[in-house]
Amino acid sequence: METTTSEEKKIADSTLLHSVIKARAWDGLTILTVDGQPATLAVIDASGHIVESGPEVVDEVWDVTVEAYRRFLIGANALQVVSTPQGMFGEKLLD
Numbered sequence: 001m002e003t004t005t006s007e008e009k010k011i012a013d014s015t016l017l018h019s020v021i022k023a024r025a026w027d028g029l030t031i032l033t034v035d036g037q038p039a040t041l042a043v044i045d046a047s048g049h050i051v052e053s054g055p056e057v058v059d060e061v062w063d064v065t066v067e068a069y070r071r072f073l074i075g076a077n078a079l080q081v082v083s084t085p086q087g088m089f090g091e092k093l094l095d
Contacts, residue, residue, distance in 0.1 A: 028062040 019039055022030040031039045041061060042053035 023062075029058050031058060 020032040
């Protein structure tokens, strides 16, 4: 399967062997297998149990990433953005 188009440019070597992750500003992340079949992300605990999976995980990963980048751009000094069942939080630098 061809994973790049004429508009896409290779920017780094990937460490993934069996999946393709695409990110576009207007529609977020898309996860595929190398043969082009839809796939998803999962959160797996230390015991190997899947605790979350599906499009909600993909969307949340995108939202946290974008929020962290926005805070970086506006100089909000957020060290990290954290998503929990209670909401999304940004930890600020201590002065």
